[in-house]
Amino acid sequence: MSITASDIAKLREQTGAGMMDCKKAMEEAAGDMDAAAEILRKKGVIKAAKREDKIAAEGLTQVKTAGNFGVVLEVNSETDFVAKNEEFKKMVDEIADFLLDKKPSSLENALAEKIGDVVLNDYIINKSATIGEKISLRRFEILEKKDSDVFGPYLHMGGKISVLSILNNTTDEALARDISMQVAASFPKFLNREMVDATTLEKEKDIYAEQLRAQGKPENIIENILKGKMDKFYSEVCLLEQSFIKDEEKSITAYLAGINPEIKVEKFVRFELGEGMIKKSNDFANEVAEQMNK
Secondary structure (H helix, E strand, O other): OOOOHHHHHHHHHHHOOOHHHHHHHHHHOOOOHHHHHHHHHHHOHHHHHHHHHOOOOEEEEEEEEEOOEEEEEEEEEOOHHHHOOHHHHHHHHHHHHHHHHHOOOOHHHHHHOEEOOEEHHHHHHHHHHHHOOOOEEEEEEEEEOOOOOEEEEEEEOOOOEEEEEEEEOOOOHHHHHHHHHHHHHHOOOEOOHHHOOHHHHHHHHHHHHHHHHHOOOOHHHHHHHHHHHHHHHHHHHEHHHOEEOOEEEEEHHHHHHHHOOOOEEEEEEEEEOOOOOOOOOOOHHHHHHHHHOO
């Protein structure tokens, strides 16, 4: 019996399994759709596909560099239990290497790129079947530096937070790592005040103005007070205006200028695990029970 691309696509739609898994199952079943589905079920592939309704909000972030390229990524699992699994950690590392090698321009393009004999999307589905939980590559960002610049990779709490910074005009890796540690600890949202978008700026000003009015401050002095309030806001959300953790008397801008006025922070990327996601509430007993029933 001949096997067509539409047959494989139909099996994939029915089971949610990866394209290559469906192709191999169809070949093994000599084109019998029901038998192929049974093969996939026995191999646990359908089990992985059926986990799509699960919330994958645990997992790991990772940061890695190779030459003038670096990557920060987040790979999610359903439970922290699996995130500590050595096979899961190895998979995250392999995906990081893959992203550094292929340098895809988007998540969609990354999932369609081949890693070995399968595309990344199918590779992740196959790993889900093996590990027994829904796994997903949530996001990544690739950075490029010049030869005269330095990366500052920093991994916090074994992968709960990953940061990658680029410093211009220096090769001081320890300094770059210190900057990334600051980013991990203080969670700046912007590099400098010029990067704060108008919407955020107006929102903060409105909040402060309402607070001042509630305190009975007259309108003619609110503008003067607002300037000080906004300066404080910038010092909290802008990396270069924050007090440096290793010398709190100086801002990061002042600290770097004291070393060498040519040194600049070009960019930073900070990924915190599960940031912005709604995590499933569960207790340890239920988590263990789920593991036992897989």
